[in-house]
Amino acid sequence: xxxxAQVLKANSEFMNSKTIQRIxxxxxxxxxxxxxxxxxxxxxxxxxxxxxxxxxxxxxxxVKVIKNAGNSxxxxxxxxxxxxxxxxxxxxxxxxxxxxxMDCGISHSTSRELIQKMLSRGISLDAIKMVExxxxxxxxxxxxxxxxxxxxxxxxxxxxxxxxxxPVHGLIFNPNTGAINVVIxxxxxxxxxxxxxxxxDVERLEKI
Amino acid sequence: xxxxAQVLKANSEFMNSKTIQRIxxxxxxxxxxxxxxxxxxxxxxxxxxxxxxxxxxxxxxxVKVIKNAGNSxxxxxxxxxxxxxxxxxxxxxxxxxxxxxMDCGISHSTSRELIQKMLSRGISLDAIKMVExxxxxxxxxxxxxxxxxxxxxxxxxxxxxxxxxxPVHGLIFNPNTGAINVVIxxxxxxxxxxxxxxxxDVERLEKI
Numbered sequence: 582x583x584x585x586a587q588v589l590k591a592n593s594e595f596m597n598s599k600t601i602q603r604i605x606x607x608x609x610x611x612x613x614x615x616x617x618x619x620x621x622x623x624x625x626x627x628x629x630x631x632x633x634x635x636x637x638x639x640x641x642x643x644v645k646v647i648k649n650a651g652n653s654x655x656x657x658x659x660x661x662x663x664x665x666x667x668x669x670x671x672x673x674x675x676x677x678x679x680x681x682x683m684d685c686g687i688s689h690s691t692s693r694e695l696i697q698k699m700l701s702r703g704i705s706l707d708a709i710k711m712v713e714x715x716x717x718x719x720x721x722x723x724x725x726x727x728x729x730x731x732x733x734x735x736x737x738x739x740x741x742x743x744x745x746x747x748p749v750h751g752l753i754f755n756p757n758t759g760a761i762n763v764v765i766x767x768x769x770x771x772x773x774x775x776x777x778x779x780x781x782d783v784e785r786l787e788k789i
Numbered sequence: 790x791x792x793x794a795q796v797l798k799a800n801s802e803f804m805n806s807k808t809i810q811r812i813x814x815x816x817x818x819x820x821x822x823x824x825x826x827x828x829x830x831x832x833x834x835x836x837x838x839x840x841x842x843x844x845x846x847x848x849x850x851x852v853k854v855i856k857n858a859g860n861s862x863x864x865x866x867x868x869x870x871x872x873x874x875x876x877x878x879x880x881x882x883x884x885x886x887x888x889x890x891m892d893c894g895i896s897h898s899t900s901r902e903l904i905q906k907m908l909s910r911g912i913s914l915d916a917i918k919m920v921e922x923x924x925x926x927x928x929x930x931x932x933x934x935x936x937x938x939x940x941x942x943x944x945x946x947x948x949x950x951x952x953x954x955x956p957v958h959g960l961i962f963n964p965n966t967g968a969i970n971v972v973i974x975x976x977x978x979x980x981x982x983x984x985x986x987x988x989x990d991v992e993r994l995e996k997i
Contacts, residue, residue, distance in 0.1 A: 583976065584825065584826075584827055584884050585884075585886075585956075585958055585971070585974065585975070585976065587846065588845050588846060588847075588886070588960075588969070589969065589971070590846075591844075591845060591846020591847075592844055592845060592846070592967070592968065592969040594846070595843060595844050595845075595846065595967060596844075596966070596967060596968060600843055601844075601967050604839070604840060604843075604967070608840075611835070611836050612836070613834055613835065613836060613892070613894045613964075614835075615835040617792065618792075619792055620833070625828070625853045625854055625855045625872055625876070626821055626853070627819070627821065627822075627823040627849065627850050627851060627852055627853055627854070628819055628820070628821060628849065628850065629849075629854075630842060630847065630848070630849045630850070630851070630852065630854055631812070631839075631842055631848060631849045632812060632816075632849050634838060634839055635803060635808055635812075636799075636800055636803050636804075636809075637796050637799060637800060637803075638795065638796060638798075638799020638800070638802070638803065639796075639799075639838065640838070640839060641835065641836065641837075641838045641839045641840050642835050642836065642838070643835060643838070644835055644838065645833045645834070645835055646833055646835070646837075646838055646856055647833045647856055647857055647858075648854055648855055648856040648857075649855055649856075649857070649868040649869065649871070649872045650855075650868070650871060650872035650875045650876070653868055653871070654868075655867065655868045655871065657919075657920075658919075658920045658923055659863065659867065659868055660857040660858070660861055660862075660863045660867055660868055660869065661857065661868065663857070663858060663861070663863065663924075663927065664833055664857045664858035666903070666907070667858045667894065667895065667898060667903070668833070668858070670903055670906040670907055670910065671894060671898055671903060671906070672894060676792050676793075678793075678796070684821070686821045686875065686879060686880060687875065690875060690879055695874070695875070695878055695879060698878040698879070699874070699878055699950070702878065702952055703952065704949065704950060704952065705949055707949075708949035708950055709950070711865075711866075712865075712866045712950070715866055716871075719871065741912065741913055741915075741916035742907070742912060742916055742917075742920070744910055744911065744912065748793075750793055752796075756821075758804075759800070759803060759804060759809050759812070760800065760804060761796070761797065761800040763793070763797070766793065767793070768791065768793065
């Protein structure tokens with residue numbers, strides 16, 4: 582059976598199952614407005630599926646969930662920033678959590694190896710040349726998931742489209758054990774008017 | 790209690806709960822490589838949390854999950870394309886599903902209203918001016934979640950960084966009932982060499 586057929590079969594079974602009854606019973610007042618006023622931004626990693634949300638005590642109807650490879654911000658108006666802007670101004674989000682995870686695949690990837698794999702699969706060199714510099718800037722700078730969380734908090738915190746009264750927290754998740762640790766407490770971190778970063782706990786962060 | 794404190798408390802309780810034992814028992818061979826070789830790209834909507842994955846029969850360890858506002862592709866090397874590139878060339882993904890959903894918030898938003906809200910919240914006009922054209926192109930073109938699914942499938946299908954032998958399916962999800970319908974069957978849709986789109990079922994698609 583094809584993957585698409587498997588998904589459609591699973592959906593048909595789901596629609597007739599007790600699981601969907603239970604979901605409906607537990608979420609009768611659910612709307613597109615997250616009732617905990619929270620947006621989380623995390624990684625696409627498959628170990629987080631059906632694991633991160635329960636590990637955070639997050640349920641349907643409570644938060645907006647944004648995910649990409651390595652919870653990466655790739656520009657000042659990248660889709661994650663747009664998603665946060667819509668979340669804040671249209672959907673009542675008042676707080677943001679960035680959740681990186683240990684053993685993130687992106688921290689093990691290099692642009693050189695990836696390009697070799699793309700070429701050997703028949704991707705055109707011209708297409709690769711169009712994105713090579715951006716690929717290097719992204720993959721070859723991503724060495725450590727904790728540093729990436731700090732960098733992403735910083736990028737969001739400094740983005741002039743994000744109101745300064747929105748706390749931006751940085752957390753790190755263990756995708757095997759389920760444990761969560763704080764990297765940046767967004768209630769304590771502030772931005773100076775000119776965009777220079779300072780945090781009450783900046784010295785502690787340097788040591789993580 | 791602050792939202793951050795709530796999340797940390799929930800995590801502490803989770804770590805000592807039976808839920809985590811059950812998750813570990815059910816996912817002993819989980820790694821970063823999705824064992825169903827599938828990546829899904831869907832919306833950040835909170836109604837999908839803990840709902841879309843069970844509705845698709847998807848479990849931890851099986852798929853990569855990418856999410857943003859309106860499952861939008863904002864450029865030829867936007868973070869979603871990067872996430873798919875890494876998924877395919879580094880993590881063994883062989884198939885892609887785009888899953889839009891009915892009543893998507895993005896289809897009800899306009900750039901004009903959003904900009905008014907941003908200005909009244911104190912966001913600088915200069916910052917808004919830097920992104921105004923992109924915001925219009927994104928929000929004011931997004932009228933219908935099904936059309937958006939077709940457009941996103943088309944953008945991925947035509948992207949020269951995505952191998953042509955990777956099926957790209959388009960699905961639409963009902964965020965209230967949990968039902969899934971096929972918009973584009975990626976096994977039947979092909980791209981001509983010069984990038985013109987044709988689908989075996991293109992006439993049917995026009996009528997959805």
